[in-house]
Amino acid sequence: MNYKAEILDIVRDHIDMEGSLLPILHAIMDRLNFIPEEAISLLAKKLNLSSAEVSGVISFYHDFRKERVGSHKVQICRSEACQAMGSRDLEKHVKTSLGIDYGESTKDQLIYLEPVYCLGNCACSPSVRIDDDIHARVTPDSFDNLISDIKLSKTRDEDLAR
Amino acid sequence: MIKKIFVPIDTTAIALGSNVVAEIFENALKENGSDIQLIRNGSRGMFWLEPLIEFENNNGRFSFKNVVPSDVLPIMQLLEADDFENLATGNEKFLGNTKEIEYLQNQSRLSFSKAGIGDPLCLENYTALGGFKGLKKALGMKPQEIVDEVKNSGLRGRGGAAFPTGIKWQTVLDTKHPKKYVVCNADEGDSGTFADRLLMESDPYQLIEGMIIAGAAVGSDQGYIYLRSEYPYAHKTLNTAISKCYAEGFLGKNMLGSNISFDLEVRLGAGAYICGEETSLLESLEGKRGMVRSKPPLPAIEGLFGCPTVVNNVLTLGAISIILGQGATFYQDFGTGRSRGTLPVQLAGNIKRGGLIEVPFGVTLKEIVEGFGNGTHSGRPIKAIQVGGPLGAFVPKQQWDTPLDYEAFSAIGAMIGHGGIVVFDETANMFDQARFAMEFCEIESCGKCTPCRIGSTRGMEVLDKIGLQQDVDSNLILLEELCDTMENASLCAMGGMTPFPVKSALELYKEDFTS
Ligand SMILES: Cc1cc2nc3c(=O)[nH]c(=O)nc-3n(C[C@H](O)[C@H](O)[C@H](O)COP(=O)(O)O)c2cc1C
Ligand code: SF4
Ligand code: FES
Numbered sequence: 001m002n003y004k005a006e007i008l009d010i011v012r013d014h015i016d017m018e019g020s021l022l023p024i025l026h027a028i029m030d031r032l033n034f035i036p037e038e039a040i041s042l043l044a045k046k047l048n049l050s051s052a053e054v055s056g057v058i059s060f061y062h063d064f065r066k067e068r069v070g071s072h073k074v075q076i077c078r079s080e081a082c083q084a085m086g087s088r089d090l091e092k093h094v095k096t097s098l099g100i101d102y103g104e105s106t107k108d109q110l111i112y113l114e115p116v117y118c119l120g121n122c123a124c125s126p127s128v129r130i131d132d133d134i135h136a137r138v139t140p141d142s143f144d145n146l147i148s149d150i151k152l153s154k155t156r157d158e159d160l161a162r
Numbered sequence: 163m164i165k166k167i168f169v170p171i172d173t174t175a176i177a178l179g180s181n182v183v184a185e186i187f188e189n190a191l192k193e194n195g196s197d198i199q200l201i202r203n204g205s206r207g208m209f210w211l212e213p214l215i216e217f218e219n220n221n222g223r224f225s226f227k228n229v230v231p232s233d234v235l236p237i238m239q240l241l242e243a244d245d246f247e248n249l250a251t252g253n254e255k256f257l258g259n260t261k262e263i264e265y266l267q268n269q270s271r272l273s274f275s276k277a278g279i280g281d282p283l284c285l286e287n288y289t290a291l292g293g294f295k296g297l298k299k300a301l302g303m304k305p306q307e308i309v310d311e312v313k314n315s316g317l318r319g320r321g322g323a324a325f326p327t328g329i330k331w332q333t334v335l336d337t338k339h340p341k342k343y344v345v346c347n348a349d350e351g352d353s354g355t356f357a358d359r360l361l362m363e364s365d366p367y368q369l370i371e372g373m374i375i376a377g378a379a380v381g382s383d384q385g386y387i388y389l390r391s392e393y394p395y396a397h398k399t400l401n402t403a404i405s406k407c408y409a410e411g412f413l414g415k416n417m418l419g420s421n422i423s424f425d426l427e428v429r430l431g432a433g434a435y436i437c438g439e440e441t442s443l444l445e446s447l448e449g450k451r452g453m454v455r456s457k458p459p460l461p462a463i464e465g466l467f468g469c470p471t472v473v474n475n476v477l478t479l480g481a482i483s484i485i486l487g488q489g490a491t492f493y494q495d496f497g498t499g500r501s502r503g504t505l506p507v508q509l510a511g512n513i514k515r516g517g518l519i520e521v522p523f524g525v526t527l528k529e530i531v532e533g534f535g536n537g538t539h540s541g542r543p544i545k546a547i548q549v550g551g552p553l554g555a556f557v558p559k560q561q562w563d564t565p566l567d568y569e570a571f572s573a574i575g576a577m578i579g580h581g582g583i584v585v586f587d588e589t590a591n592m593f594d595q596a597r598f599a600m601e602f603c604e605i606e607s608c609g610k611c612t613p614c615r616i617g618s619t620r621g622m623e624v625l626d627k628i629g630l631q632q633d634v635d636s637n638l639i640l641l642e643e644l645c646d647t648m649e650n651a652s653l654c655a656m657g658g659m660t661p662f663p664v665k666s667a668l669e670l671y672k673e674d675f676t677s
Binding site for chain 1 (some may be wrong): 173174176177178209210212350351352353354355356358359391392393394395429430431432433434435446447448449450451452467508509510511512513516517539548552582584585586587590594595598602605606
């Protein structure tokens with residue numbers, strides 16, 4: 001795959017911002033779901049940085065990844081308030097029921113699992129974020145329902161496409 | 163006759179189903195051809211009651227708690243009645259007049275007085291509730307007069323370090339640099355905190371107003387809000403709020419016809435706790451790795467891109483519009499000792515009535531946890547409370563009569579921080595919490611200094627050995643030494659304060675470490 005055109009598009013939209021590297025990396029993540037290797041030299045050239053500097057920024061932040069992952073990002077809050085409400089047990093359930101660990105995607109590439117450290121929903125823990133939706137007081141059962149919903153909507157989308 | 167229905171649109175309310183409930187109400191109203199207005203308001207922060215739906219008639223605003231889709235139909239049948247509140251009394255979810263809910267009545271809401279009242283993005287509503295009063299006053303004042311007003315209020319930074327805001331602003335005002343910045347720290351990384359988020363989602367103009375005033379005070383025409391990426395709803399709300407402010411002339415060139423200009427932009431963090439530390443945040447805003455800078459120079463002298471920069475927390479800047487609007491004396495009449503004004507406390511974790519509680523400094527922990535919180539969510543006894551986020555100590559019951567006051571807290575080796583309180587019930591294992599504190603430091607350390615980067619890894623290893631009951635006594639001594647090194651030799655509070663929860667867990671719950 002060649003992502004050059006898309007990356008250059010994004011760079012053009014952001015190049016006039018002060019400190020544009022993070023907004024550019026976010027935009028690439030939003031568009032492609034990962035940061036392709038070729039982005040590094042391209043960004044280095046356009047932003048007048050070394051490739052090592054760009055790589056260093058990508059590796060510093062949890063939000064940026066260089067590998068393509070499952071299409072829906074599921075984040076389990078591991079912070080204290082959620083732990084106080086049983087997130088450690090929830091986390092075990094999630095890993096078993098999805099059959100993956102943090103940093104992994106399901107075989108069908110539908111779900112990517114990550115830890116997160118607080119979603120600001122700490123009065124109604126445990127909290128889970130799926131893409132841009134946050135869920136409160138999540139139990140193993142309600143988690144499984146959320147995942148079923150994702151699977152259902154995938155089947156529906158495929159049917160529609162057919 | 164009900165005229166308006168309010169369904170909150172903040173993260174926690176949505177996470178508990180408020181969007182679904184709103185949709186059902188909307189459809190039912192449409193079907194009935196009703197002209198009742200459905201408003202998506204912010205949240206009042208009584209999160210254990212969310213979705214808290216309010217109904218307004220000529221007699222006031224009345225609320226129902228924890229509304230789920232099946233509650234909608236029975237409520238719909240009451241809307242046309244003249245005596246809604248009497249008919250509703252039979253419903254077990256009916257709470258009566260919102261104003262009379264004890265949890266709200268016992269608070270002193272200054273910064274959060276407008277949160278949850280109306281549509282957070284409606285500028286008319288904001289202005290009608292007293293918004294922009296502070297800004298209008300500030301536009302008629304000299305920069306030094308604004309800074310003096312902030313100094314007189316006694317306001318101290320709400321981000322954690324409690325540094326006097328007026329003094330920080332004075333430093334930036336006194337620099338001669340042609341370019342200056344105002345940066346809002348909206349990285350709110352501490353577990354158990356959500357006050358910044360609530361303000362940004364429920365009353366975003368208050369923050370924007372505070373930032374414009376800060377710009378006018380120190381002579382800056384560019385502001386940034388550095389927002390954590392874990393807050394997708396706040397991100398949307400802020401961006402819409404900012405475009406509306408531009409459209410109405412509150413932001414941009416020659417604001418409201420004055421000679422003052424101020425541009426404002428939201429920048430997203432990327433999932434790094436350390437970027438809440440102000441110098442790491444500035445590095446990140448510049449597009450770099452979030453490595454902590456050594457101080458001096460202070461950001462007030464050399465901050466963003468080397469220019470003098472005000473870095474303040476969301477709540478600090480939010481309080482500015484109150485202080486300018488109502489006067490320094492009004493604000494500083496609240497509080498105790500050198501802790502003036504109000505503190506938005508966030509009650510979280512295993513708690514029955516969790517939420518945002520804005521109280522004057524001086525209220526005790528006991529009044530918060532027992533009075534407002536009313537015990538644990540599980541109904542089991544409280545085992546531990548952690549105050550001030552992941553770097554805060556566990557505070558034992560004997561010390562719950564400590565008043566919320568920066569100095570009183572540091573006297574007992576604790577900290578108020580950003581005002582988060584996390585409650586654990588008796589099933590919590592405090593050895594696990596100590597191990598988590600080290601693990602969190604290991605994950606989030608910026609890596610600049612050895613005591614933090616290596617110390618946290620060693621800390622996990624030593625704790626793992628203790629967990630397996632290997633050489634417990636000598637490993638406990640090792641742990642203490644390690645904590646001392648981290649405390650004394652780390653560059654910032656990440657490494658420097660991670661030992662606080664570890665040591666206090668060990669001191670208060672030693673049995674969890676030795677069995
Ligand atoms: C590890 C660490 C994390 C921090 N996280 C935050 C944060 O999330 N939000 C915040 O406002 N301040 C945070 N601070 C404090 C900031 O460094 C700084 O003191 C604050 O933004 C100044 O604003 P204020 O004076 O209005 O409090 C953190 C400090 C440290 C050491
Ligand atoms: S204490 Fe930790 S987070 Fe702070 S500067 Fe040192 S390595 Fe970075
Ligand atoms: S600790 Fe999980 S949402 Fe804050």
